[in-house]
Amino acid sequence: MKRGLVVALVCLLVGIGIDLLVGADPPGYAVTLGLAGCVGIILIAKWLGGAWLERPERYYEGQRHG
Amino acid sequence: MVEAPPALVFFAGALLVAVLPRRIGSVVLLAVPLVALGQITLLEPGAGLAWTFYGFELEPLRVDRLSLAFGYVFCGVGFLAGLYGLRTMGRAERVAALAYAGSALAVVFAGDLLTLFVGWELKAVGSALVIWTRGTPASGAAGLRYLYAQLIGGKLLLGGALWHYAETGSLVFEAFAASPAAVLVLLAFMLSAAVPPLHAWLPDAYPTASVAGTVFLSAYTTKAAVYALARGFPGYEVLVWAGVVMALYGVFYAMLANDIRRLLAYHIVSQVGFMVAAVGIGTQEAINGATAHAFAHIIYKGLLLMGAGAVLYATGRSKASELGGLARLLPWTLVLYLVGAVSISGVPLFSGFVSKELSIAAASLDGRAAVVVLLKIASVGTFLSTTLKLPYATWFGRTPADAPPGGLQQRPVAPSMYAAMGAAAVLNLVIGLAPGAFYGLLPFTVDYDPYTLGKVVETSQILLFTAVGFWLLAHKLKSAPTIALDVDWLYRVLPRRVLAGVQPVRERLPRPAPNPSWRRGLTGLRGQVSADGRTASPVYPTWLLGATIIGVSMILLGLSLVP
Numbered sequence A: 001m002k003r004g005l006v007v008a009l010v011c012l013l014v015g016i017g018i019d020l021l022v023g024a025d026p027p028g029y030a031v032t033l034g035l036a037g038c039v040g041i042i043l044i045a046k047w048l049g050g051a052w053l054e055r056p057e058r059y060y061e062g063q064r065h066g
Numbered sequence B: 001m002v003e004a005p006p007a008l009v010f011f012a013g014a015l016l017v018a019v020l021p022r023r024i025g026s027v028v029l030l031a032v033p034l035v036a037l038g039q040i041t042l043l044e045p046g047a048g049l050a051w052t053f054y055g056f057e058l059e060p061l062r063v064d065r066l067s068l069a070f071g072y073v074f075c076g077v078g079f080l081a082g083l084y085g086l087r088t089m090g091r092a093e094r095v096a097a098l099a100y101a102g103s104a105l106a107v108v109f110a111g112d113l114l115t116l117f118v119g120w121e122l123k124a125v126g127s128a129l130v131i132w133t134r135g136t137p138a139s140g141a142a143g144l145r146y147l148y149a150q151l152i153g154g155k156l157l158l159g160g161a162l163w164h165y166a167e168t169g170s171l172v173f174e175a176f177a178a179s180p181a182a183v184l185v186l187l188a189f190m191l192s193a194a195v196p197p198l199h200a201w202l203p204d205a206y207p208t209a210s211v212a213g214t215v216f217l218s219a220y221t222t223k224a225a226v227y228a229l230a231r232g233f234p235g236y237e238v239l240v241w242a243g244v245v246m247a248l249y250g251v252f253y254a255m256l257a258n259d260i261r262r263l264l265a266y267h268i269v270s271q272v273g274f275m276v277a278a279v280g281i282g283t284q285e286a287i288n289g290a291t292a293h294a295f296a297h298i299i300y301k302g303l304l305l306m307g308a309g310a311v312l313y314a315t316g317r318s319k320a321s322e323l324g325g326l327a328r329l330l331p332w333t334l335v336l337y338l339v340g341a342v343s344i345s346g347v348p349l350f351s352g353f354v355s356k357e358l359s360i361a362a363a364s365l366d367g368r369a370a371v372v373v374l375l376k377i378a379s380v381g382t383f384l385s386t387t388l389k390l391p392y393a394t395w396f397g398r399t400p401a402d403a404p405p406g407g408l409q410q411r412p413v414a415p416s417m418y419a420a421m422g423a424a425a426v427l428n429l430v431i432g433l434a435p436g437a438f439y440g441l442l443p444f445t446v447d448y449d450p451y452t453l454g455k456v457v458e459t460s461q462i463l464l465f466t467a468v469g470f471w472l473l474a475h476k477l478k479s480a481p482t483i484a485l486d487v488d489w490l491y492r493v494l495p496r497r498v499l500a501g502v503q504p505v506r507e508r509l510p511r512p513a514p515n516p517s518w519r520r521g522l523t524g525l526r527g528q529v530s531a532d533g534r535t536a537s538p539v540y541p542t543w544l545l546g547a548t549i550i551g552v553s554m555i556l557l558g559l560s561l562v563p
Helices: A002-022 A029-053 A059-065 B007-019 B022-042 B065-084 B091-108 B113-132 B137-168 B180-192 B201-208 B211-232 B237-256 B260-281 B284-315 B331-344 B351-365 B369-394 B415-433 B435-439 B453-477 B494-508 B517-526 B539-561
Strands: A054-056 B048-053 B056-062 B482-484
Touching (some): A002 A029, A054 A059, B022 B065, B022 B091, B056 B113, B065 B091, B065 B211, B065 B284, B065 B415, B091 B113, B091 B211, B113 B180, B137 B180, B180 B211, B201 B211, B201 B260, B211 B260, B211 B284, B237 B260, B237 B369, B237 B482, B260 B351, B284 B331, B284 B351, B284 B415, B331 B415, B351 B369, B351 B415, B351 B435
Antiparallel strands (some): B048 B056
């Protein structure tokens, strides 16, 4: 996990460097959106599923017959 | 002769397929969309067909650039889906699919609200038949729930159209002024476009259809609704936010889906959100964006569902938790699927990039920064689940422990399936590589170049960093045999729970007298009631449906007689 975070940080810096090169405004917008968006979607979806929404596969059959 | 509704070609084809031998029927199945496409290319914007019917001024054919764009792609995907289903579709499914595609074309070329309504209802029935022809208990039940939802939408449309007629004296289908009648029509269109919370019929029913049936379904119902919204309600602010909510809602639910075709169905909700938001913005650029995205979406979503369907066809499995390690067995399906996946994700050089950028640029031009950011987050989720999570679970990873000794693959993917997927992949690439010609099909003149350095770098970075995030958290995304509750819980479980609460009271009531003869007849119609109070006959659901339709029709008839 630690190695993963280091790799992600290096990628972030390279991404911001590219932004500075092509003059993107603000620099780091796209990389932050991609990384934070992805992590946010995974964590929120897992939380929504675990806390509220997920049921066993045959849930609806059970409701019909049980 | 050219100036006839293109739907008629499909309806005639459906009749021919119903009576001709299978081999000739296959030729008809493929020829019909091409003949209709040929006819549509000969139609000039401004052409039309007027018809007076019992004093109503009807226009079963109205041609302009908006209807033409949808007409082209509806015919094109009709050919691709027919080719894909050449091996798998039985006679009934072919007839249903052609009738369904034809009624979607009738909607797109309808110049008045009455023709629109007729096309709308035929579309509902045709698509339900497509679902039912899979012939499994799941498709039967889901198809029925689907038909209920669509018929309620149809009645909203009819009620709104008649109310609108009573108020304005006109049946012409054009942009609506805000009024209570328009609200009914708007609700009907939103239901059919699968705007939450009116969307649950889509992820419920689409994954239960046959492999080719799902491809047909993904193309027509929601996109005909996008067309109807673009025609009737451009610039309605509520649609902007409804679209943004859709785009994100579909993304989150797709993350929780285990069935790969349900995952892709939730991404229909998400992608249609982009179109609905663009319609809500309503500028010329935005209507272009919505049309372009609908056009590209039909092709890349068709390809994605063809790929997932090929996996189901070859292995008999469609749940991510029961799949894995297919890369060696079905490499070409993987490659073709991935073309669809990078297209829907908006990777530069593929169709989704040139169409999605057009919608987002329209939002940006209209000064809606929040909408732009939220739609880009939805794009992140699209890439995450369609291009990373789904292929990772299906084609890579370990072969599941319960795989048969000979491997997961039970039969080869049919050559016609590969041909359809290949053609769809080529179309996605052509649109992505030559956006100029594609933009030429849109309703308004396009002055936009998606391939500037800034946009390509930004999109590439967003997608690359999504991949980094996935790489960090892939261990959290293990597929499990679960489903996620959606709004359909409210009508699939809640009424049963409420009734179960009422049950003890009912049991204490005195038993009714023995049935008089007329009631016995009714009981026979409803099916045998078994000892535990459940009905065993399949006639019962149809009886319930018929009673509902007749009841609603009586109410509407009564309303229409009130001066």
